[in-house]
Amino acid sequence: MLAQTLARASGIADAFIALHGDLGAGKTTLVRHLLRALGVEGRIKSPTYAVVEPHEAVQLDGSRLNMFHFDFYRFSDPREWEDAGFRDIFAGPGLKLAEWPEQAAAYLPTADLDVTLHVQEERRLVTLRANTERGADLLQGLSA
Numbered sequence: 401m402l403a404q405t406l407a408r409a410s411g412i413a414d415a416f417i418a419l420h421g422d423l424g425a426g427k428t429t430l431v432r433h434l435l436r437a438l439g440v441e442g443r444i445k446s447p448t449y450a451v452v453e454p455h456e457a458v459q460l461d462g463s464r465l466n467m468f469h470f471d472f473y474r475f476s477d478p479r480e481w482e483d484a485g486f487r488d489i490f491a492g493p494g495l496k497l498a499e500w501p502e503q504a505a506a507y508l509p510t511a512d513l514d515v516t517l518h519v520q521e522e523r524r525l526v527t528l529r530a531n532t533e534r535g536a537d538l539l540q541g542l543s544a
């Protein structure tokens with residue numbers, strides 16, 4: 401439900417959303433639902449070994465949306481930031497979703513939206529924090 405609402409929010413196309421939470425908290429699952437809601441078809445691979453998995457989908461208005469799913473869990477080589485083009489991705493258009501942003505905190509820009517997931521016995525708790533105007537717009541959409 402969070403994924404579906406986020407997918408419809410204005411400003412989602414170029415947003416940077418950081419996902420926090422322990423292993424198993426549900427970060428990848430939320431990203432998959434969001435990508436699915438944005439029109440990504442087929443199997444959605446987890447980027448754990450590649451650090452980033454790019455996706456593309458055509459929106460209802462016919463425009464193309466680029467999406468980048470990062471998992472910085474194994475990110476450790478600062479050169480990769482430049483060499484793999486991560487800097488360019490974050491400077492360019494498209495939706496950026498990042499698991500384990502703490503691992504690349506020195507390089508990443510401020511996230512528009514921080515999503516923190518906690519497992520609480522049978523339930524999951526989601527905390528959202530907007531850090532930018534775009535992030536505030538995303539939150540606005542969620543509470544509307």
Ligand SMILES: Nc1ncnc2c1ncn2[C@@H]1O[C@H](COP(=O)(O)OP(=O)(O)O)[C@@H](O)[C@H]1O
Binds near residue numbers: 424426427430
């Ligand atoms: N909202 C949810 N409700 C129930 N189970 C969930 C939910 N989100 C994730 N899971 C389950 O929890 C496990 C770990 O989820 P995952 O998304 O891989 O976590 P993370 O990426 O944070 O390590 C998976 O088996 C997944 O099916």
Ligand SMILES: [Mg+2]
Binds near residue numbers: 428429471
């Ligand atoms: Mg994950």
